[in-house]
Amino acid sequence: MKEFENACREADLKVTHQRLELYRELAQAEDHPSAETLYKRLIKKLPTLSLDTVYRTLATLEKHRLITRVQTIESQARYEAKMDKHHHVVCSRCRTITDFTWDHFDEVQVPKAVVGWGKVIRRNAVLEGICKACARQP
Amino acid sequence: MKEFENACREADLKVTHQRLELYRELAQAEDHPSAETLYKRLIKKLPTLSLDTVYRTLATLEKHRLITRVQTIESQARYEAKMDKHHHVVCSRCRTITDFTWDHFDEVQVPKAVVGWGKVIRRNAVLEGICKACARQP
DNA sequence: TAGTAATTAGGAATTATTCTTGTTTAGTAT
DNA sequence: ATACTAAACAAGAATAATTCCTAATTACTA
Ligand SMILES: [Mn+2]
Ligand SMILES: [Mn+2]
Ligand SMILES: [Zn+2]
Ligand SMILES: [Zn+2]
Numbered sequence: 267m268k269e270f271e272n273a274c275r276e277a278d279l280k281v282t283h284q285r286l287e288l289y290r291e292l293a294q295a296e297d298h299p300s301a302e303t304l305y306k307r308l309i310k311k312l313p314t315l316s317l318d319t320v321y322r323t324l325a326t327l328e329k330h331r332l333i334t335r336v337q338t339i340e341s342q343a344r345y346e347a348k349m350d351k352h353h354h355v356v357c358s359r360c361r362t363i364t365d366f367t368w369d370h371f372d373e374v375q376v377p378k379a380v381v382g383w384g385k386v387i388r389r390n391a392v393l394e395g396i397c398k399a400c401a402r403q404p
Numbered sequence: 405m406k407e408f409e410n411a412c413r414e415a416d417l418k419v420t421h422q423r424l425e426l427y428r429e430l431a432q433a434e435d436h437p438s439a440e441t442l443y444k445r446l447i448k449k450l451p452t453l454s455l456d457t458v459y460r461t462l463a464t465l466e467k468h469r470l471i472t473r474v475q476t477i478e479s480q481a482r483y484e485a486k487m488d489k490h491h492h493v494v495c496s497r498c499r500t501i502t503d504f505t506w507d508h509f510d511e512v513q514v515p516k517a518v519v520g521w522g523k524v525i526r527r528n529a530v531l532e533g534i535c536k537a538c539a540r541q542p
Numbered sequence: 543t544a545g546t547a548a549t550t551a552g553g554a555a556t557t558a559t560t561c562t563t564g565t566t567t568a569g570t571a572t
Numbered sequence: 573a574t575a576c577t578a579a580a581c582a583a584g585a586a587t588a589a590t591t592c593c594t595a596a597t598t599a600c601t602a
Contacts, residue, residue: 280548280599302589316551321590323549337475337530341559342589355518358525366517371509376531379504380493386533387496392475393514395524418568418579440558454582459559461580479590480558 267293270332277330287312288323292333293347298354298363300342336363337392355393359400405431408470415468425450426461430471431485436492436501438480474501475530493531497538 270289274281291307292299299307305320324345327333336344336354344363351372352365371391380386408427412419429445430437437445443458462483465471474482474492482501489510490503509529518524 278548282549282599284550300589314551316553318552318591319550325591335477337477339473339475339481343477355521355524357522364521366515366521368515370512370515371529374508374512377504377506377508380531382536383493383502383504384495384533384535384539386493386531388532390530390532391509392528392530393518393524394526394528395522397522398520401522416579420568420580422581438558452582454584456560456583457581463560464580 273330273332277332279326279330284312284315284319285323285327288320289327289332289347292345295346298336298344298346300344302342304345337390338363353391353393355395357397357400358394359396359403362397364397411468411470415470417464417468422450422453422457423461423465426458427465427470427485430483433484436474436482436484438478438482440480442483475528476501491529491531493533495535495538496532497534497541500535502535 267286267290270286270293271281274285279285287308288304291304295304295307297303301317301320301324304324305315305317308315308320324333324335324343328335328345331349333345333347334349336346338344338356340361348365350367352367353371355364355366356362357364368391372389376386376389405424405428408424408431409419412423417423425446426442429442433442433445435441439455439458439462442462443453443455446453446458462471462473462481466473466483469487471483471485472487474484476482476494478499486503488505490505491509493502493504494500495502506529510527514524514527
C-alpha cells in the first residue's frame, strides 16, 4: 500500500482517499472485477463515491501501469492490480477468470513471422475451458 | 462460400442474402472488423441493411462457430471468419491486429496448475507490441 | 494557512449493443 | 408454380457501459 502511494507520487498523481480505497479493494480482489462490481463494493465504505470516479481512476491507474485491464470477450472491462507476469484461464460456463504462471511460455521464442512484425512488449496466454466445479454440474 | 451455405443448412439457418454478404465480407477482410465497420462496408451493396442485422448475424454465426469474436481490450467487439488455429499480435500504437501461427504453443503442455483447474478447450496467445510501420514514426 | 491545480460528485451525454414490432422472405408443402 | 409458415429482417426505441461537463472539494505547495 505504501508502494502504491509512492508510485502515485512518482507519477504525479495525488494520493486521494478514493484512489487508495479503490486500489486496496482491487488488490485484495481475486476475481478480476469490473468497474460496476468495484463500485458496488466500494460504496459501502465511500458512500459518496461516484461511478465516474471508479471509471476515471481505473483508466488513470491503467495508463500509469499500476493496474491491468484484462482481455475478455465480455462487454464489461475487467481489471486486476496483480502486476507480476501471469496468464488467465477462463471458464466458458461460469466465466470465472483464474490466474496461473507459465514460465516456459514467457521465455520461449516467438515465431519468426512475429519477429519480422515488430517489437513484442508483452505476451499473454488466454486459455478457455470448463473448470472442475462446472464440470460436475449437468 | 458453398461451404458456408452448407454449414448454414446444417445448422438450420436460412441462407439469406444478408448472411451471405456479411460472411463474404468478413471472410475477405484482413483487419478483424467490428460490427460498425462491417456495416459501413456492407451498406454499399445492401442499402437497406440494418445495423441490428449485422449484430444479430454476427452473434448467430458465432454461436454456430462459423466465425470468431476476437479478444481485445477495445470497446467494440471485433470478428473474423478465419477459423484455422492461429494467434494475434496487436500493435499498441495503431491497434492493428495481425494473425500468426505458432505450432509450438498449440502443442506444448500447459502448466500442472491448469491441468488441475479443469479441461482446457482452446488456447490463444495474444502478443502486444509496436509494429514496424509504427516504429518508424516519431 | 492560503492558493491553486488536480480531482471529485452528480447528472447529462455518448457509444455500443440489444429489444420490440410490423414486414419480408427462405424453405416447404401443396 | 403457389401458398403457407417460421425465421429473419428493417427501423427505431430501449438499455447498458462508458465518458463528458460543470461546479464543488481536496491534496499538495509555498
Ligand atoms: Mn489475473
Ligand atoms: Mn485472426
Ligand atoms: Zn466454471
Ligand atoms: Zn502499429
